[in-house]
Amino acid sequence: AQSVTQPDIHITVSEGASLELRCNYSYGATPYLFWYVQSPGQGLQLLLKYFSGDTLVQGIKGFEAEFKRSQSSFNLRKPSVHWSDAAEYFCAVINYGQNFVFGPGTRLSVLP
Amino acid sequence: DAGVTQSPTHLIKTRGQQVTLRCSPKSGHDTVSWYQQALGQGPQFIFQYYEEEERQRGNFPDRFSGHQFPNYSSELNVNALLLGDSALYLCASSLSPPVHTGELFFGEGSRLTVL
Numbered sequence: 001a002q003s004v005t006q007p008d009i010h011i012t013v014s015e016g017a018s019l020e021l022r023c024n025y026s027y028g029a030t031p032y033l034f035w036y037v038q039s040p041g042q043g044l045q046l047l048l049k050y051f052s053g054d055t056l057v058q059g060i061k062g063f064e065a066e067f068k069r070s071q072s073s074f075n076l077r078k079p080s081v082h083w084s085d086a087a088e089y090f091c092a093v094i095n096y097g098q099n100f101v102f103g104p105g106t107r108l109s110v111l112p
Numbered sequence: 113d114a115g116v117t118q119s120p121t122h123l124i125k126t127r128g129q130q131v132t133l134r135c136s137p138k139s140g141h142d143t144v145s146w147y148q149q150a151l152g153q154g155p156q157f158i159f160q161y162y163e164e165e166e167r168q169r170g171n172f173p174d175r176f177s178g179h180q181f182p183n184y185s186s187e188l189n190v191n192a193l194l195l196g197d198s199a200l201y202l203c204a205s206s207l208s209p210p211v212h213t214g215e216l217f218f219g220e221g222s223r224l225t226v227l
Contacts, residue, residue: 004154036218043116043202043218044155090154099145099168100204100216102154 002027004091004103012109013081021076021106023091032094033074035065038105039087047089050074061085086110114139116219118203124225125193133188133222137205143167144186145216146178147202155202161186162208190224198226 003026013019025031032051036044048059055067065076074091091103117136125131137144143162147155157170161180180186184205190197200223204216 034215041220043220044204044216045218046215049215092154099157099160099170100147100155101157102147104154105152 002093002101004093004101006089006091006103006106008106009104010107010109012111014111015083016080019076019078019081019085019108021089021091021108023074023076023103024072025074025091025093026072027093031074033065033067034092034094034100035059035063035074035076036090036092036102037061037087038090044090047076081108081110083110083112116203116205116217118201118219118222120222121220122223122225124227126227127193127195129193129226130189130191131193131224133190133201133203133224135186135188135203135205135219137184137186137203138217141205141207141217142184143206143208144180144184145204145206146186146188147204148172149200149202149221151199158188193226195226198224200224 005024007022034049035047038044047063048057050057050067058064063078067074088105088107090105092100119134145160146158149155158172160168164180175191177189200221202221203219206216
């Protein structure tokens with residue numbers, strides 16, 4: 001079965017520091033990959049998505065992610081974190097049934 | 113342009129009761145999916161409705177049922193509530209099939225507490 005793992009449950013970074021959130025997937029075919037962000041008390045918002053083509057994709061709020069097939073990874077990065085980036089981040093893949101399978105999430109805390 | 117709206121935002125039920133949650137999709141969207149998000153976990157797919165029919169279903173018991181209306185709005189019903197049903201229930205809308213547009217638009221959720 002398709003699955004998504006996010007090894008880091010909680011990450012804390014200082015404001016202005018760089019960020020990388022890890023995501024690994026298990027999927028036989030070429031995956032459709034996504035990163036969503038969930039702020040407290042809010043629904044999920046799409047940050048970026050990868051379908052095919054350039055393996056480095058740009059998203060909203062200054063985020064980017066790189067698809068590495070050889071590592072089955074789709075890590076999310078941001079060069080300089082802002083306090084407003086504190087949230088829960090979910091990696092997801094569309095499975096064979098065309099449903100989204102979400103990872104367990106990584107909670108990001110930002111220190112002033 | 114209204115996004116996905118869900119009601120109620122919070123509710124408390126007791127074991128054995130039944131609950132109905134409601135969702136209005138984003139304007140122009142015809143597909144509604146429901147997810148359960150337990151505390152500290154990622155959303156888990158419950159089912160998806162398109163053209164008023166259940167098209168896909170996740171690994172949830174028959175106590176979970178739904179409906180889609182001609183205006184594309186949807187309801188999620190849960191019967192015989194268990195303590196473990198306590199969660200945030202998220203509704204997501206999309207154009208069908210979602211893989212073509214690649215985006216689900218989520219509501220803010222209905223937080224259900226079962227006592």
